[in-house]
Amino acid sequence: GNSVTQMEGPVTLSEEAFLTINCTYTATGYPSLFWYVQYPGEGLQLLLKATKADDKGSNKGFEATYRKETTSFHLEKGSVQVSDSAVYFCALSDPYTGRRALTFGSGTRLQVQP
Amino acid sequence: NAGVTQTPKFQVLKTGQSMTLQCAQDMNHNSMYWYRQDPGMGLRLIYYSASEGTTDKGEVPNGYNVSRLNKREFSLRLESAAPSQTSVYFCASKAGGSTDTQYFGPGTRLTVL
Numbered sequence: 001g002n003s004v005t006q007m008e009g010p011v012t013l014s015e016e017a018f019l020t021i022n023c024t025y026t027a028t029g030y031p032s033l034f035w036y037v038q039y040p041g042e043g044l045q046l047l048l049k050a051t052k053a054d055d056k057g058s059n060k061g062f063e064a065t066y067r068k069e070t071t072s073f074h075l076e077k078g079s080v081q082v083s084d085s086a087v088y089f090c091a092l093s094d095p096y097t098g099r100r101a102l103t104f105g106s107g108t109r110l111q112v113q114p
Numbered sequence: 115n116a117g118v119t120q121t122p123k124f125q126v127l128k129t130g131q132s133m134t135l136q137c138a139q140d141m142n143h144n145s146m147y148w149y150r151q152d153p154g155m156g157l158r159l160i161y162y163s164a165s166e167g168t169t170d171k172g173e174v175p176n177g178y179n180v181s182r183l184n185k186r187e188f189s190l191r192l193e194s195a196a197p198s199q200t201s202v203y204f205c206a207s208k209a210g211g212s213t214d215t216q217y218f219g220p221g222t223r224l225t226v227l
Contacts, residue, residue, distance in 0.1 A: 043118075043220045043221050044204065044218040095211075104158075
């Protein structure tokens with residue numbers, strides 16, 4: 001079946017540091033890949049997505065590239081801010097399953113200190 | 115547009131009690147989903163509805179039932195609550211395609227004593 005593996009958290013960084021959160025996946029077909037962010041006490045919001053190999057998703061300074069050869073979709077940001085503190089979820093959507101629901105990783109908590 | 119709304123926001127139940135979690139979306143989406151979020155486990159799919167009039171089981175359907183009342187509304191019912199159902203429940207909706215974005219509600223935090 002499909003699965004998503006994310007690096008364990010929490011990740012603690014100082015403001016303006018470089019961020020990488022690793023995400024790898026297993027899927028039967030050619031999935032679409034997503035990063036969602038959850039701020040404290042809120043629901044999940046889409047951060048970025050990529051729908052085919054070599055696509056790069058980007059938003060709010062975050063980037064991730066769909067790497068089919070390494071089955072990865074790592075999230076990066078060049079300079080984090082305190083306001084980026086949240087939980088980040090990597091997810092995939094497999095078009096070959098009828099439900100087209102998301103399969104999520106376990107989430108990575110990011111804490112950015114001033 | 116309100117997006118996806120859920121009620122209630124918080125609920126405490128005793129073991130064996132029943133309740134219904136309500137979800138509505140105003141984006142004219144075809145597909146709707148119920149997930150539960152537990153610490154360290156990400157979100158797991160309970161039930162989904164690919165279109166109005168259809169519902170199907172997800173990964174963890176035991177102890178739950180759903181109703182797709184119309185295109186807008188998708189409710190989740192716990193017939194006899196158990197402590198293992200203590201969780202945060204999220205409703206989501208999507209236009210339909212696998213590349214489409216899922217939009218999430220704010221969640222319902224449920225505690226079963």
